[in-house]
Amino acid sequence: MSSPPHLVQPLPRHVAIIMDRNGSWARKRFLPREAGHVAGVSAVREVVRAATDIGLQYLTLFAFSSENWKRPRTEVNALMGLFRAYFRSDLDELHGRDVRVRIIGSRERVAKDICDMIEEAENRTVNNKGLNLTFAFDYGGQQEIANAARELARAAKEGRLDPETITPELFAARLFTGGMPEPDLIVRTGGEHRLSNFLLWQCSYAELLFVDTFWPDFGRKDLLAVLEDFTHRERRFGALASGAVA
Secondary structure (H helix, E strand, O other), X not given: OOOOOOOOOOOOOEEEEEOOOHHHHHHHOOOOHHHHHHHHHHHHHHHHHHHHHHOOOEEEEEEEEHHHHHOOHHHHHHHHHHHHHHHHHHHHHHHHOOOEEEEEOOOOOOOHHHHHHXXXXXXXXXXXXXXXXXXXXXXXXXXXXXXHHHHHHHHHHOOOOOHHHOOHHHHHHOOOOOOXXXXXXXXXOOOOOOOOOOOOOOOOOOEEEEOXXXXXXXXXXXXXXXXXXXXXXXXXXXXOOOXXXX
């Protein structure tokens, strides 16, 4: 089946989304928090399908933060179960849609069977040429930056790196997102106006968009709406606006 034509032009190259307020969505419906996470997985599925249909190149989803381990054990276990279920049920479709899957974050605290699933998903889809779909899982932006700094410091101490040669580009290559373009647009659902330790280095010139819609209600039309909003942003990267006089 051929993809429909792009409905929004120009598309940002890389969109990143902080998927927020699953629990609030459930509470409004007098449901347990876990029900909100289940609904959130359905939203992931719809948004990923829409992203592939419109030809988006990179989509990064904040799935589980390094701070989320502080949540009640029952909720953490439910989230891990949903992560397992998503890759069991959706990996075939993702591969069939030519999606390349990548997971960024620490894997030290993640169960071995989940690490195995991550490795399988990445290896199976590594040669795919469509959407680059990244899940930030057990991810924290500050820790990512500290890890990169530690790696460079170790290389300098061992004489493998001259500290004077360290550039922003060299540093960025040591991040979990090394090799990926920085996000053009970061979206947060649910009405909160903060980044919550997400892509702190990479967001330096990203457009930020905060929407009130709770993540489980965020779908294809909402994705198209935020992409449409992006087309009206003037990105100057520190330069003057077009036509402005210095």
